[in-house]
Amino acid sequence: MSQQIDANGQLRHFLTTEGLPPDLLNRLLDTADSFTGVIDKSVKKVPLLRGRTVVNLFFEPSTRTRTTFELAAKRLSADVLNVDMGTTSVKGESLADMLHNLEAMQADLFVVRHADSGAANYIADRVDDSVAILNAGDGRHAHPTQAMLDALTIRRHKGRFEPLTVAIVGDILHSRVARSQIHALNGLATGEVRVIAPRTLLPEDIESLGVKVYYDPDEGLKDADVVIMLRLQRERMQGALLPSEGEYFKRYGLTRERLARAHPEAIVMHPGPINRGVEIESSVADGRQSVILEQVTNGIAIRMAVMSTVLGAYHDAGREAE
Amino acid sequence: MSRLRITGGRIIDPASGRDEHGDVLICQGVIESIGGQSDGDQAETIIDACGQIVCPGLIDLAARLGEPGSENKATIASESAAAVAGGITTLALPPDTSPAIDAPSVVELIRRRASDADAARVLPLGALTRGLEGELLADMAGLQRAGCPAVSDGGHAIPDSLVLQRALAYAATFAIPTLLSATDPDLDDGCLHDGPVATRLGLPTIPAAAETAGLGRTLAIAAGLEVPIHVGHLSARASLPVLRQARAGGGRVTADVAIHQLFFTQQDAAGFDANFHLRPPLRTTSDREALRRAVADGEIQVVCSDHTPQDADAKEGPFGRTQPGASGLDTLLPMVLRLVEEGVTDLLTALGTVTSAPAQVLGLSTGRLAPGAPADVCVLDPEGLGWCRTERLRSQGLNAPFLGWEMTGLVNATVVGGRVVYRRHEHA
Numbered sequence: 001m002s003q004q005i006d007a008n009g010q011l012r013h014f015l016t017t018e019g020l021p022p023d024l025l026n027r028l029l030d031t032a033d034s035f036t037g038v039i040d041k042s043v044k045k046v047p048l049l050r051g052r053t054v055v056n057l058f059f060e061p062s063t064r065t066r067t068t069f070e071l072a073a074k075r076l077s078a079d080v081l082n083v084d085m086g087t088t089s090v091k092g093e094s095l096a097d098m099l100h101n102l103e104a105m106q107a108d109l110f111v112v113r114h115a116d117s118g119a120a121n122y123i124a125d126r127v128d129d130s131v132a133i134l135n136a137g138d139g140r141h142a143h144p145t146q147a148m149l150d151a152l153t154i155r156r157h158k159g160r161f162e163p164l165t166v167a168i169v170g171d172i173l174h175s176r177v178a179r180s181q182i183h184a185l186n187g188l189a190t191g192e193v194r195v196i197a198p199r200t201l202l203p204e205d206i207e208s209l210g211v212k213v214y215y216d217p218d219e220g221l222k223d224a225d226v227v228i229m230l231r232l233q234r235e236r237m238q239g240a241l242l243p244s245e246g247e248y249f250k251r252y253g254l255t256r257e258r259l260a261r262a263h264p265e266a267i268v269m270h271p272g273p274i275n276r277g278v279e280i281e282s283s284v285a286d287g288r289q290s291v292i293l294e295q296v297t298n299g300i301a302i303r304m305a306v307m308s309t310v311l312g313a314y315h316d317a318g319r320e321a322e
Numbered sequence: 323m324s325r326l327r328i329t330g331g332r333i334i335d336p337a338s339g340r341d342e343h344g345d346v347l348i349c350q351g352v353i354e355s356i357g358g359q360s361d362g363d364q365a366e367t368i369i370d371a372c373g374q375i376v377c378p379g380l381i382d383l384a385a386r387l388g389e390p391g392s393e394n395k396a397t398i399a400s401e402s403a404a405a406v407a408g409g410i411t412t413l414a415l416p417p418d419t420s421p422a423i424d425a426p427s428v429v430e431l432i433r434r435r436a437s438d439a440d441a442a443r444v445l446p447l448g449a450l451t452r453g454l455e456g457e458l459l460a461d462m463a464g465l466q467r468a469g470c471p472a473v474s475d476g477g478h479a480i481p482d483s484l485v486l487q488r489a490l491a492y493a494a495t496f497a498i499p500t501l502l503s504a505t506d507p508d509l510d511d512g513c514l515h516d517g518p519v520a521t522r523l524g525l526p527t528i529p530a531a532a533e534t535a536g537l538g539r540t541l542a543i544a545a546g547l548e549v550p551i552h553v554g555h556l557s558a559r560a561s562l563p564v565l566r567q568a569r570a571g572g573g574r575v576t577a578d579v580a581i582h583q584l585f586f587t588q589q590d591a592a593g594f595d596a597n598f599h600l601r602p603p604l605r606t607t608s609d610r611e612a613l614r615r616a617v618a619d620g621e622i623q624v625v626c627s628d629h630t631p632q633d634a635d636a637k638e639g640p641f642g643r644t645q646p647g648a649s650g651l652d653t654l655l656p657m658v659l660r661l662v663e664e665g666v667t668d669l670l671t672a673l674g675t676v677t678s679a680p681a682q683v684l685g686l687s688t689g690r691l692a693p694g695a696p697a698d699v700c701v702l703d704p705e706g707l708g709w710c711r712t713e714r715l716r717s718q719g720l721n722a723p724f725l726g727w728e729m730t731g732l733v734n735a736t737v738v739g740g741r742v743v744y745r746r747h748e749h750a
Contacts, residue, residue: 140524
């Protein structure tokens with residue numbers, strides 16, 4: 001998608017992990033690694049975005065995600081403004097109008113979360129050249145920073161992606177996280193990406209994204225190096241997609257026995273928040289192989305990396321040092 | 323009274339298979355004679371059609387015109403002017419207006435607006451059920467008397483099979499042609515084909531099964547009643563065997579396809595471009611090819627624009643929030659001609675899908691060039707080049723999926739009921 005890469009190959013918006021060149025994906029991970037030191041220090045700030053304004057524009061409430069973006073922006077010394085649009089759906093025209101109003105505030109970066117697929121692309125198409133858009137989740141389409149923090153977590157534990165088998169388990173159909181993970185992992189040349197779900201939770205032709213499909217988790221988890229569990233929304237029982245939470249846990253929930261099918265050193269991930277006893281057993285979520293809390297920490301570093309990259313700050317700072 | 327002679331053109335009449343050079347003489351709104359040369363009569367008006375094609379004016383089987391109810395998107399005046407500039411002389415207006423065309427008063431309103439607009443003929447299609455709600459029968463006989471040539475579900479498939487059965491039986495009582503959409507309403511709640519593009523974009527889908535299931539149910543009910551029906555706006559290759567089977571069993575069923583289905587696929591929506599938010603959705607290349615073959619073979623008899631003008635607001639916003647539909651009056655004729663250029667079918671068959679075939683579906687005396695027939699004629703330059711650009715669209719709806727395409731075939735004159743309602747040079 002050239003919409004997010006400018007003529008010089010630089011990341012101008014961050015809308016999706018689809019189609020990003022491998023070196024760009026790796027550079028984001030490297031940049032995030034370099035920020036980890038900052039996060040561990042007692043003064044957790046770098047001046048990269050001093051004087052820049054970041055607006056968190058959330059059309060869909062998500063305190064957790066918004067908080068990590070806010071924290072990331074503040075650690076880069078940016079000014080942060082949170083605009084919660086609540087759950088009321090905003091019609092197209094007023095969405096565009098409102099953006100122009102916000103542009104008038106001379107913000108540099110909008111972090112956008114919206115319930116509709118394509119919302120971030122739509123907004124990116126319509127803002128001034130001086131404004132960058134960072135997709136914090138749009139409908140079922142994409143959640144690229146989540147996918148990148150997952151990739152960072154995997155790289156820290158496993159090193160290279162080429163020899164890895166990654167299994168993504170759960171509601172792929174409704175998951176922007178899964179879609180972005182698949183594109184990021186394939187972009188990073190992961191050996192094999194699998195999706196495991198009942199057919200009602202798998203979109204048509206998911207294979208075309210470059211994954212192997214398994215209906216049977218015992219088969220799909222076999223020798224996996226990374227197991228990513230997705231959150232199951234309770235409303236899925238309503239649309240006749242699943243019989244019950246109990247049935248789902250029995251067939252697809254990650255138990256210790258089931259995890260034993262994976263590689264003994266496999267790591268267990270989850271984008272949160274967890275439904276204990278629905279998609280994952282507590283003893284696994286809190287167990288030795290779980291890296292779920294680490295994902296949260298890595299989320300801040302990744303968001304710092306993406307923000308500083310799209311605003312050109314990291315790039316510029318690197319050049320000055322040369 | 324007024325006489326009009328169209329001289330020296332290549333006369334193409336799909337209804338009779340005529341393809342020859344000669345004159346068309348029109349007198350008092352009716353075609354008087356065809357072929358031969360000028361006999362020196364004093365025709366009041368002469369249109370020189372040398373090097374041009376003279377064919378019946380087009381009949382668009384599905385064209386939404388904004389009125390009544392969405393005057394902000396288009397009006398009968400704006401759209402019928404756009405129609406005649408595109409060689410279309412008759413517009414069949416589906417009943418999904420606001421209010422729906424379910425009462426003679428609405429028909430009367432539309433007729434008055436069309437008469438004020440003084441361009442194309444506008445034929446309101448009556449609603450099968452009151453308010454198109456699929457529950458109570460509309461006053462079909464009254465609608466017929468008021469001037470509706472046919473009744474239709476207006477793109478809202480009747481969910482209750484018993485109501486559908488009774489609606490078809492009631493319409494058949496008065497021999498009113500019936501136009502139905504081929505969708506299962508329960509499977510119709512999405513915005514893209516159930517395939518890789520929807521999967522990538524994370525958008526809800528309308529599978530091909532929505533069409534085959536809906537079509538199967540509709541054809542079974544029509545077969546049980548032994549009534550003829552017309553099914554509208556096919557999109558799926560899998561629908562064709564369903565049609566074939568119904569016909570093999572003696573079913574009298576005709577079908578149409580929207581012109582954009584013959585040129586685009588799901589891939590065209592891959593960049594979230596709302597102009598490709600269409601209903602039914604664009605499907606695969608193999609669907610498109612099968613639909614093209616079906617048009618060439620006559621399995622699908624009619625090509626329509628399925629014209630749905632939208633204003634800018636309706637196409638603004640994230641893809642799933644935008645209104646479906648394409649603006650198509652400006653592009654129907656050039657794109658039908660392009661089917662010939664691309665070798666899909668021959669000129670007679672292609673023009674037949676937009677003239678004689680829709681006339682037959684609606685039981686009209688237009689759509690053909692024959693002595694005694696109403697003089698609805700299109701004179702077009704088959705070599706004329708144009709571009710589909712927003713500033714050139716005559717329809718008020720700028721939501722044309724063909725934007726950016728080169729179009730071959732320019733209409734030079736359009737005649738409705740013997741009156742020249744459009745001439746290119748005057749409008750240039």
